[in-house]
Amino acid sequence: MGRVGGLFKWLLLVWMVVVIWAAFMWVPSAQGFKGESSRIVFFHVPTAWVATLAFLVSCVTSVMYLRRREPKDDIHAAVSAGLGMLFAVLATVTGAIFAKIMWGAYWNWDPRQTSITILLLIYAAYFALRSAVPDPEKRATLSAVYSILAFVTVPFLMFVVPRIYWSLHPDVLTNPDPNNRLDSAHIRVLMASLAGFTYLYAWLYTIGSRIEMIRFRRRQEVL
Amino acid sequence: MSDLTGIMVVTMIIWIGLFAYVYRLDRKVSHLED
DSSP, rough: OOOOHHHHHHHHHHHHHHHIIIIIIOOOOOOOSSSSSGHHHHHHHHHHHHHHHHHHHHHHHHHHHHHHHHHHHHHHHHHHHHHHHHHHHHHHHHHHHHHOOOOHHOOOHHHHHHHHHHHHHHHHHHHHHHOOOHHEEEEEEEEHHHHHHHHHHIIIIIIHHEEEEEEEESTTTSSOOGGGSHHHHHHHHHHHHHHHHHHHHHHHHHHHHHHHHHHHHHHHHHO | OOHHHHHHHHHHHHHHHHHHHHHHHHOOOOOOOO
16 A cells, blocks of 8 residues: 555545544535435435446446456456445445435335346346356456446446436435425535545455455466 | 433444445455455
8 A cells, every 4th residue: 555545545534534424514404305314325325326337447447357358357256246235235225215314114126226226136146147157258258248248237226217207315406496406515515425435435446456466367267 | 411412423433334334345355256
């Protein structure tokens, strides 16, 4: 861990402490939301954003694998897809807590809830595929193709489907109704949270890739 | 302590715990790489 890298990590700790404090203590509760439910937006939106970013990185590194056939690209794709799953689960859980406060039930089969469930199943199948193919090269090729195809569904499921059908889910950034939109203080905290979560993803991605590279080298040594 | 302060403290504890775990893991991986 370099000195500058170490400094950025400690900065992330302080940054997120300030974000958490601001999310609960500094900004007032947003208009149009029941109770204090609007505060979950500061954690729900960043987890959903990081999940999308992670699936995109998995797709890009899969394309790189198919072009260069470098095992590290396959490792990057798998690590990023795993992190995408983790953050998608966190987005689902925070969304369900919000749904309970706003709509009275954790699960409503809202288009957003349904589409994220389908997305989780699609990426669960990616890991099922990886564990089903014993040959490393065949596994890497098949999962790279699958990851690219899986990502094609991401913009459709995350952005298109929820906007085609009527949804309970609030559109807090682009909503034309000013009573159901976040003000500038909320947006500042949300952007700070997005930056913090994105750096956390980058850090976890680096650690995950390094662990898998160590495992890969050890397997090569045994063979 | 209000409910909101309580939730903030719990969120803060979860974040600091997660940070400590990831930081230790990062250092452990660095040792394994050496």
